[in-house]
Amino acid sequence: MTAAQYLKMLDEKLGVSGNEKDIQELIKKLFSQFCDTVEIDGIGNVIGRRKGTNNTAPSIMIEAHMDELGLMVSRITDKGSLNFITIGGFDPKVLPGTEVTVHGKEKLFGVIGAKPPHLVNDRSKASKIGELCVDIGYSKEETEKLVSVGDMITINTNYTELSNKIVAARCIDDRGGLAAILRTLEILKDEKIENEIICVATVQEELGLRGARVAASHIMPGCAIAIDVCHGESDDVRDDAFPCGNGPVVTVGPNLHTKFTKMMLNQAKKNSIDIQLEACSGDTGTDAWEIQTAACGVPTALISIPVRYMHSNYEVASTDDIEATAKIIAFTIKELKDGECLCF
């Protein structure tokens, strides 16, 4: 399957942080095609292991998070509409005018309406989350029978090809990363690899890297590559952003292992895969930050897919960048061998 096909398949499943069941099941199934064992740990991370040919070679963990942003019902109003809180860092400005699904006793269609203009006190201020409601078209009594506080709300979108390379989807962050893992496994399917490959889809990244922290501390891999997204460049975003379609972004800095990262960069160069470089002086804000210091420490590298409009209803990215990510990781794994590059 192509990276785009994987992305579409993954994007169609839901997995709001803390309620990753739908996406978890799909990933378990997909990992099983390429792994010897697949397990789900206590917090919900999916961990697939593919044995290596050499027991003494360091294992490599390739990791992306499976959770996505969402909303949660916090209160039923006297009109029967729903107040909500956000799961993860949503921009309240993208929510008015959005169609949603409320996961109550049954799946309920709803809309987030804009506050009527004549009721807005201060036109110069954007709506805050607490001022918005989901309207599911029922009275308070009817709503109370169907919806409970704590129920999930997801945004209704559909995967859209804007051009043959550029796609718009709900959560390329980080289903794009998972698609890259699956493509990596597919590329390496018939290759003999010395190292055990441990592919991990983590939960609750958007709530503070919680799944990765748990996963890395009990897996204790020999090294790890985290795959996440970074900001894509657009007309109003030039700084700290990277054009979509010009290749994935490899990050260098204290959060990442220098020699391991260098090896990865060399592999990209050797195989003529375009990449972009990013330097980060501290916290990369990704699972790599937790993985590096988990248990007795893990040499970690980070590769990111540029995504425009991160954390909005529609994120936009190039599927070519996902494919290139998979290729770089596959070449890196082939080159890892006894892990010489992991030493200082």
Next chain:
Amino acid sequence: MFMFLKELANLGAPSGFEDSVRNFLKEHAVADEIYTDSIGNLICHKKGAGKKVMVAAHMDEVGLLITGITDSGYLKFNALGGIETAVLCSKKVYIGEKKIPGIISAKAVHLQTSDEMSTPLKFKNMYIDIGASNRSEAEKKVSLGDAAVFDGEYTPFGNNLVKSKALDDRVGCAILLELMKETYDSDMYFVFTVQEEIGTRGAKVASYNIKPDIALVIEGTTCSDVYGSMEHNQVTRLGDGAVLTAMDRAAISNREYFNFIVEIAKENNIKLQIKKTIMGGTDAGAIVTSGTGVKTAVLAAPCRYIHSPVSVMNLSDYESLKELSKLVCKNIERSGL
């Protein structure tokens, strides 16, 4: 039963680009004479001996107009009609006749300054991403002056509600199609107007040509019966029936006509509410002052979140509106107007 409404609501026809709706209406209209005037209004004449009555609904919906293409291939746009800017960001639209998909976008939340975070987006802060990597690639798909409409299907939900991007005023169009099937004593003109959302421009031309004695405008209207809204601010309420306007910024209803409609609703047990604001305006504003003046009234269905991609209506209000409009038209000869 609501087939016309559903099909009409799913068509994309912003002001000035009403062709798809006009074609649909032309196909389904039942009248002695059907023609399109110079500005694009569709006029369906059902001949009768009585007074000349014009029943109007507008075909256009709010949308966006492509006003620029940037060097990097993004589209700049402006409003076609009174669109609420707060609802635009991160929505999917279809652009032009080829229905090119695009996403209305703005800077990601992480990259905003705290001022940007708390300030509502304006047109100048947003652009449409069609996945083009530069201007020439974008120009192959889209031209300046193309119109964009919101994505989103007509969707029934909740307790007898429907959601659509264009209830205002496909509600009126659907009702007119149904009214046309009836017989009347009056000389009936069913008029589907263009360009209501940008200043009731079609209605002005149509009423000048037709010179009606009496006019009835069928609309979708504002409703804010939502959480946090005090009773007097709700304008109209979903489920409380058809809406009759006493006065808005553009027109004052003829008093006898107004009372006549209230009487008819009462006699026939049809739910009717009076609009609780004088804001806004409809085609009635253009009709009432045309020629030597026209006795005009506005009947509407309440729509929550109007002028957004997710406006919401109660189907029972649609029924009330249809029944009441029909009875008004049938009885207008005995009204003494």
Next chain:
Amino acid sequence: MELLKKLALCTSPSGREDGIREIIKEEVKECFDEIYTDALGNLICHKKGNGKKLMLCAHMDEIGFVVTYIDNSGFLRFGNVGGILAYNSINSRVVFENGTVGTISYENKENPSNINLSKMYIDIGATSREDAEKKVKIGDMAVYHSQFYENGNRAISKALDDRAGCAILIEAVKKAEKSANDLFVVFTSQEEVGLRGAKVASNSVEPDMAVSVDVSNVGDTPASLELNLKLGEGPAVKMKDSSYIIHPSARRYMLDCAKNANIKFQLEASSYGGTDTGAIHLSGNGVPAGTISIPTRYIHSANEVIDIADYKASVELVKTVIETSAEEYLQA
């Protein structure tokens, strides 16, 4: 409500839990097979059982004030131990572990609405630094000086956060007719300064399922924040706060227990706050964990208010948790 009163009035801010720990140990010594105190001061009580390891916890510590400087005139400058709010503290009385009482005031050339803790001080009635140092030293801690009041419906006191949770655990353990799990009841330390006790306690207990009992804010007072909880509607099962989101297994377990306890209960989903559950669920290879919230007004003030019926229903709920095996929920 004698037990709650006794616990609430004990002076034991974070890191100085000795007083409260002794009282609790005395209360529960008959109920467990093994009771020990770990390096961070958690009181860990183990009642051996077959099934899965179930860890129940409530934190013993309370917010307080730590003396950072004593000036020549005998006024004490202080820092916060946990979430002390300046506007709740002005003109409040505080009491030190040795019984010394003081009142908090502020540099009054400042507009009180701009006040932060660095512009505030404690007046213990000392006439000079030397006089002050006879009673208080730098590093000593104080807590709000408060009385316990109850009128049959509601209780008002300091430190109901989380002595109410501690009292509920103790009463439930005593009332439980059986224990369906390998039960660990942990009275944690240092919650108010960042869930520190719970983190190490869960590392040593290694639970399969955990439930903490803590207080939570309500939205039932005049023009309050629009929160879902109300006093008197029963304890809440917490779905989310800023520290955790409930695991599906824990959610099923908690909701079944709440239904089977035959009590009124509420649901809570909040963007604010955090409890021991936040630290516990990330320990080991991840622990399904839930929280029982006691609806509480004016949290982190000298006068927190709870509903006594909520308190009693919480005891019933915790009792049901103890009596319900977590095993089948963990398998699903």
